[in-house]
Amino acid sequence: MIYEGKSLTVSVADDGFAELVFDAEGSVNKFDRQTVQELDDAAAKMASHGGIKGVLVRSAKPVFIVGADITEFTDLFSKSDEEILAWVGKTSQVFDHFEDLPFPSIAAINGFALGGGCEMTLACDLRVADTTARIGLPEVKLGLMPGFGGTVRLPRIIGSDNALEWMTTGKDRDGQKALNEGAVDAVVAPEKLREAAMAMLKDAAAGKIDWQARRKAKTSALKLNKNEAMMSFSTAQALIAAQAGKHYPAPHMMVETVKNAATQDRAGALKLENEGFVKLAKTDAAQAQIGIFLADQLVKSKGKKRAKAAKQQVKMNAVLGAGIMGGGIAYQSAAKGIPVVMKDINQSALDLGLSEAAKILHKGMEKGKVTPKKMAATLNAITPTLEYSALKDADMVIEAVVENAKVKASVLKETEQAVGEDAIICSNTSTISINQLAESLDKPERFCGMHFFNPVHRMPLVEIIRGKDTSEDTINTVVATTMKMGKTPIVVNDCPGFLVNRVLFPYFAGFSKLMLDGADFVAVDKVMEKDFGWPMGPAYLLDVVGIDTADHAAGVMAEGIPERMQKIENDPVALQYRAERLGQKNQKGFYNYSTDKRGRPTKTAADEAYTLMADHVGETRDFDKEEIIARLMVPMANEAIRCLEEGIVDSAAEADMALLYGLGFPPFRGGIFRWIETIGLDKFVEMADKYAELGPIYQVTDGVREMAANGKSYFA
Incomplete structure (x- = not known):
């Protein structure tokens, strides 16, 4: 071991090949300030060591590196332009120092290599991915652009058109797609990743792969003539204008930066990237979109805690009311592996509910997202019925009948008599007080609101509404089941209309x-x-x-x-x-x-x-x-x-996410409270x-x- 930090280590084998292994103390690797500093220290140690023939970069975790530590951005971006520029300039130079090591380098990519993690792989001369890899530059989703050299290196590796498509959409790629586009050099099975990467590194060190030429391409101007450049960048600008519009400055800045940097060497191009990054860091859109990321992390964290605390596991759902909403809920349950009984009072409604599920699945098949096998399995997991007796084995019942307090109260009362002692009962009401509906039940502690949004299969939010008698066990179980159904639960207290x-x-x-x-x-x-x-x-x-x-x-x-x-x-x-x-x-x-x-x-x-x-x-x-x-x-x-x-809601962050996921609040504004604070x-x-x-x-x-x-x- 020639270097040992808290997030990464470097060891050199007897044959002269080094391994730089990321293994941070948390569940994933990410580039916080400490890790960036350790990378620089490790590069300096390798550069001065002597005798190293090449370095393999890998992760000891199921993912490579998930990106920068976004939690550090809030404080950082409140600083002056000069301070942010100094930080991003210094950080991007760390990747330069690694890239300039006097021997070849290769990244062995497993799991997520996103943002700064992707930029780490781009600083290497060679890249091998395994079949679990997901590689991309998603900074645009934070209202930002890559800041550790991504706008410089990626266009010089895969061409400006492909690179701009990667960066302006923020979509990640699997290993095979990345290979097809030239971003990685091979894709192998996970168990062969280290072995394949080391073999390729040794070939490079032996002169069988011209790693110096690859490196020179990354540090030189883009190979585009005037006409090619004009066509490439004008097309990209037109596409971004149409797709992103005026409210999202990040994709526009990326195109402008790559265009202006096309004739520059690495130093000149990085300077432009650094300056563009700082400008974006100060925009309202970046503040809003970073706020959304942090709020989403909070909502997910609270959901996971509740799910972990749940004492009950829901193995079967039931839905009462088989209209478009009931059919949508039944589909969502079945599609995520929870069998569901769909009950109504007439056969035509059941047929409508089943046709709603089939319609969603057909659309999925047309887009290539659903296989015939998946369609059959989903529909087979929905059991239509006209009888209350079919509810006896359900662990959770979701009432989705007409939005009428008297009708709902009557249905809930009948349901309570038909289900097991421990079954949870929920109402998919959009406005009616949960406390009012609970009056019709003998055991209101096992009752809560579960408000889905239409169309169910598309809208991410489910409001979980706590009544005054609802037990925490009930809330925890419903939150766990909501997450299992692929939705984002936000717990609110009862009032007319709840939150949204x-x-x-x-x-x-x-x-x-x-x-x-x-x-x-x-x-x-x-x-x-x-x-x-x-x-x-x-x-x-x-x-x-x-x-x-x-x-x-x-x-x-x-x-x-x-x-x-x-x-x-x-x-x-x-x-x-x-x-x-x-x-x-x-x-x-x-x-x-x-x-x-x-x-x-x-x-x-x-x-x-x-x-x-x-x-x-x-x-x-x-x-x-x-x-x-x-x-x-x-x-x-x-x-x-x-x-x-x-x-009614615990935090401004949760309110923002509820409006974003439930109403489609404009993401570049970050939510209602973020909008108020921006003003x-x-x-x-x-x-x-x-x-x-x-x-x-x-x-x-x-x-x-x-x-x-x-x-x-x-x-x-």
Whole structure:
């Protein structure tokens, strides 16, 4: 052993070949500051050792290196531009020092080699992957670009077009795809990885592989003539403009950096990378996307802790109600290996539920993601039934019948009599109080809410709602089962609408008030989609949710929180509902829906919607973007703040993830609390106060006013 650190060691065998082995104290290897320093120290030790013929870099863990330590970024990125530039410059030089060792190097890649881990392999002269390898540069998902030489080395290894596709999408590759694109030199079985890598390293040391030429290519300008460069980079810029849009600066910066660095040697290209990295580190998008990463880690960590504490294992689920939602839940359970009984009161509903599952599977087969065997196994794991007696062996029952308190209470009561003593009962209600529903049960401690979002197979979030009598064992088991079903659970406390719908309906109310004041719903949708970044504007979202569903839920919210959510007189949403314009479900709402000549879905603003509202809204006028955004987002933000202050949700980070996963909150804004903090709490209060006379949903709490005055943060 010639070097021993906490994260890595270097040993030299009698034949002169060294092994640098990453084996950090935690469960994975990552590049924190300590590991970077150790890599530099190890490279210096090898450079001065004398007699080393080559070095093999590998991991002693099931993964290679998962990337940089993101937890260090928050403090680092709060520093000045000069300090960040000094850090990233110094760190990237560590990889240069390793790359410049006076003998060949090879990376033996197993499991994840992402971000800085991928950049470590690029600093090597040769790369061998095993069949478990996943290799990529996902920094774009954090609003960043590679900072340890990735934008310099990858284009010089696999060409600028391939490299930009890797970096701007952030998608990782398996070993075979990486081999096809030239990023690795061989793919072998896991048990042969070290042996194959060492054999290739010895060939390089013996002169059978020209490793010096490979290294020279990585440290020189890109081999592109003027025309090739112009075509390559203009095509990349056009693609990024179309795909990423204006809200995500990172992919644009990558293209610009690789383009400007094309004529530079390694030193010049790295300088441009370092400078681009610093610019991105200071953007709101990076702060937001790093915040999402850290919040996601928190949510996953809490979920794993609860799952570990679960005393019960769910081996069979049951779903009550076989509509589109029930069928979606049944599919999700079966697809993830939990057999499920699907119960309804009539055969046609069961047929609908099964056809919903089959439809999802067919689409998967068309895309090559589902095999016929997988389809058969999934459908065979769903048992349709008209009888309550079929529930007797279910460990967990998910009620998904019509959103009506009396109907749900009746179904829950009948269910309790049909299931085993230890079976957990959940309600997939979207708004009705869990405490209210629990009144119909003899054992409310085994009951909680389990709110899925539509379409179930696509939406990641499940809200787990704790009632006042719900036991922790029940919550833990439901969280464990939710994760097993491939969903992200976030535990909230009971209140009307819980978290997601409680904050959504003030947003809808803000939209209705804006229309009553003369705003055009098409213009509002355009601003909220193009400028704020929502996947759908409020009118379009209401059509997708269903105008009838939205009107009913608004009534439940008005009854539950009358001081802020009372129904609006002549609400344009209610006007559409009363005219039986239900949105996409009957092809008419704020928009009319049809298909074009090629069978593609289309939507057009409905003249009928304008006519219905004409006698109730103010004279049509233009509102500026800032006012539209403020009048819709302030009510949502205020309600989210109240949810946090009342303990409905445990943390701002969990609230942000719930809105991201449940509503599609724009990722580049990081979530509702991250948006508030990006504006600045004092500016947010000022914005809300400007519209306070519009009603209680615009009036901020004393708590946020106090936080703003004292310069506090929701993420401290």
